Amino acid sequence: MAEFSWLSRSPLEHVLVVGAHGARDVAPGISLTEVRNFDLIQVMARRGKGAELANAAKVRFGMAAPDLPKAVSASDVTLIWSGPDQFLVLSKSGKHTIDILSQAFSQSASLSDQSHARALISVSGAKARAMLAKLSSLDLHPAAFPIYAAAATSIDHTSVNLWRGDDRPDGQAVFNLLVFASFAESLWHTMLDSAAEYGVDIGYSGELG
Amino acid sequence: MRIVCPFCGERELGEFTCLGDAKPLRPAAGASEDEVFDYVYLRDNIAGEASEHWYHGGGCRAWLKITRNTLTHEISSVEPAAGVGARQVAK
Numbered sequence A: 001m002a003e004f005s006w007l008s009r010s011p012l013e014h015v016l017v018v019g020a021h022g023a024r025d026v027a028p029g030i031s032l033t034e035v036r037n038f039d040l041i042q043v044m045a046r047r048g049k050g051a052e053l054a055n056a057a058k059v060r061f062g063m064a065a066p067d068l069p070k071a072v073s074a075s076d077v078t079l080i081w082s083g084p085d086q087f088l089v090l091s092k093s094g095k096h097t098i099d100i101l102s103q104a105f106s107q108s109a110s111l112s113d114q115s116h117a118r119a120l121i122s123v124s125g126a127k128a129r130a131m132l133a134k135l136s137s138l139d140l141h142p143a144a145f146p147i148y149a150a151a152a153t154s155i156d157h158t159s160v161n162l163w164r165g166d167d168r169p170d171g172q173a174v175f176n177l178l179v180f181a182s183f184a185e186s187l188w189h190t191m192l193d194s195a196a197e198y199g200v201d202i203g204y205s206g207e208l209g
Numbered sequence B: 001m002r003i004v005c006p007f008c009g010e011r012e013l014g015e016f017t018c019l020g021d022a023k024p025l026r027p028a029a030g031a032s033e034d035e036v037f038d039y040v041y042l043r044d045n046i047a048g049e050a051s052e053h054w055y056h057g058g059g060c061r062a063w064l065k066i067t068r069n070t071l072t073h074e075i076s077s078v079e080p081a082a083g084v085g086a087r088q089v090a091k
Helices: A048-063 A098-103 A126-136 A181-198 B033-041
Strands: A019-021 A031-037 A039-045 A071-074 A077-083 A086-091 A107-112 A120-126 A150-155 A158-164 A174-180 A200-207 B002-005 B009-012 B017-021 B047-056 B063-069 B075-080
Touching: A031 A181, A039 A048, A039 A098, A048 A077, A048 A098, A077 A150, A077 A158, A098 A107, A098 A200, A120 A181, A126 A181, A158 A181, A174 A181, A174 B033, A181 A200, B002 B017, B002 B063, B002 B075
Parallel strands: A031 A200
Antiparallel strands: A019 A200, A031 A120, A039 A086, A039 A107, A071 A077, A077 A086, A120 A174, A150 A158, A158 A174, B002 B009, B017 B047, B047 B063, B063 B075
């Protein structure tokens, strides 16, 4: 029997070129960072089990799962609202994998492992909002989209989960984007084109922001 | 045109798909052929307030029931359709 080797690779591995992109005569206005190697589980309440899921989530994570378009964070996990009675569990280092969570939510929710099905892109920098404004119809002004605001929306006709994380140490806002792996390359090119005029600093990271 | 999704807030039309008339109700099993024909094919062409199902496919993927004036596009109500999220389907 043939031996298979399952390597997990980033969906952006072939298109992400670390370094500078676009305008060179200015300080980069945009940082684009891909985050690799995360655990991502979609949790959806079963019919009539919304309250049970909320209780189970409180027990499991020590905080209420978001029931509005928001993200909530603890030291080792971020819960991101993705629709009515459903949320995404984003974590690192195998602390909240599907095996572990399916025990916790066996009575209340259906789970689906999205760890290798999405790409996670973090957008920040002085021109981040100007660049995202070309792609998204959402109002991302700090008053309308504060830290930990989240949205399930479409960018460039592609479904994304967008949320604002903690600001960078220099005070710049950070916008996180989860996109389907098969659309990641297309969205990446669109974002590079939109960001080029501001100067882009491209990188990747193994750490959640 | 913008639609205020009860879950996501105000969003552009491009995130939504219109399914059509929300009024027809599935006939009971054993209904006559005429009743099934009506349910599947016949629609009123309303000039005024219409009740419609819309799908927020570019957002939270919830089905919505929207009251829209077909003459002005004014939307007077948006509510989750029966069975959205973990809700029980209304009997």
